[in-house]
Amino acid sequence: MFAYYPIYKGYFRTALMVQFQYRIAMLIWLLGGIIEPLMYLVVWRTVSEQQGGSVGGYETNDFVVYFIAMMMVSHATFTWIMWEYVYRIRMGLFSVMLLKPIHPIHSDIADNIGYKFLTLTVMAPITLLLAWFFEATWQPLPWTLAAFVPVLILAFLMRFYWEWSLAMVAFWTTRIDAMNQAYIVVSLFFSGKLAPLSLFPEIVQRAADILPFRWMLAFPVELLLGRITPRELLIGIGAQLFWLVAGYLFMQFIYRAGIKRYAAFGA
Amino acid sequence: MEHDSVIHIDKLSKVYTVNEREAGLVAAMRSLVKRKTRAVQAVDSISFSVNEGEIVGFLGPNGAGKTTTLKMLSGLLHPTGGSATVLGFRPWERNRDYLRRMTLVMGQRNQLLWDIPVIDTFELNRAVYRIPEPQFRLAVDELTDLLDLEPLLQKPTRNLSLGERMKCEIAAALLHRPSVLFLDEPTIGLDVTMQRRIRQFITEYNMRTGATVLLTSHYMADVEALCKRVIVIHHGKSLYDGELSGLADRFAPFKTVEVELHNGARGQPLTQYGELMAHSEGRVTLRIPKAETASVTGRILAELDVSDLTVQDPPIEDVIEHVFSQSPDPLDQQDPQRPSGE
Structure with missing residues (x-):
């Protein structure tokens, strides 16, 4: 694992340099990630207020906190790899990655985390701003906060492996937009x-x-909202581990089958 | 001989399956139910070995199977038949130790990151290939010196000209000091000066490191300057494997005779000696069947007022053209779906 440290350092450095070149594009992407949960927040907050301040066990403030937390978790775990792979394969860029003595998933993970670190500087103040604007109140329990860190890391990894594996469908067809949309x-x-x-x-x-x-x-x-019991936490982590291992095995399988099929077009 | 070879391939084959459809809406609808495919034999059972330190030219027209072979040898493609080892590895298993010891340079493909300075891509390669810092510095200095990269290193790739980019591409591909180089059209699109520069560099790198080089090029100047040995393939089959100088003996059934005449060539019935290739004031170039060279030159000397006469093998371009013009394959003209490399 430590052997990968200098490589990841190199990838992070590069990812940050590239992202700095595209500040405006980065902000536009961020805007999309903010507007979607904000929209749901406003809708559910309105519904809740009209229903007398509560819907299905969620009070108005719970909706506000839920969607602000959802925005952060979604931002932390999202990937864009399913859209990028088609382009890579079509343009022959994947060949360059295959020639390197390292699995291509590493540069994608580092690239993703690099982007997240950089955008955190914008996301954190926006979160605070939204919390202030919607008058959110949140009193986290220490144990849920402690458990949140590993749970978020597992969520990121399982989502990454699954979406990276689905991106591999591009080896079979370069028309994967419909599949992405369904997903x-x-x-x-x-x-x-x-x-x-x-x-x-x-x-x-x-x-x-x-x-x-x-x-x-x-x-x-x-978990952040304190709606998970310790027993449910253990079950949830078990489910995350199961899907992580399944995603990893699926990734290995589909990647091997994919590169066997790869025709290195245009490369 | 075989156990000394760095590259050894035996009956290597690659068949692509391509989708096929006739024109028109009906054909499009029919293809929804039943898709027609066709097998295209890109590489057909070729075998050869390359020894350590050799520079071998891999020649053939577009679609001959050169790039497909290089892609199989560099681990990008799985073959459909035969076997190959490079440095003792099976390339398509993509062993990391193998990938650290070889490189594939494709003329129009870039591994340089578009938006950041060249030196930063080099730094990334240092991390990925795990090149120790002193060795990396040495390699950068050496490549900067050989390819004159100094003014380019701090510039973002997007600000470089094609020639500058190509030099940086080659440098990026060699930082880890690979011992096997697959060069696919390394001088494509470059001006004559830059082509010469790249050729000099390949020779220099080969001499300094003893690397083995397999090179494809459509520029015969590249091949003549770099390769003693050439392998010619056509329609996926190997046609010739031997010294470049032997190619003319084998494939060109003619010689070129250049004659300078004292009293000019006017009025002389020159076509009786051979095919007239060029004709200017007092100087004539004839193409003569190889078997008749001695008798025809004897007759020219006896019958004409000759001031100078030289007999040469035809230019290598002509020989290659002659080889490739044999047995035209209709597949080449009808196969737009064939992968763009080969």
């Missing part, structure tokens, strides 16, 4: 991004337990 819609429902999962019918909640999306987003958010 986003399914994830929107089952991850708790659209609304807290407890507001959905029972059947959706059970499906969300089985699918990986909840463990990527809603679980860390609910």
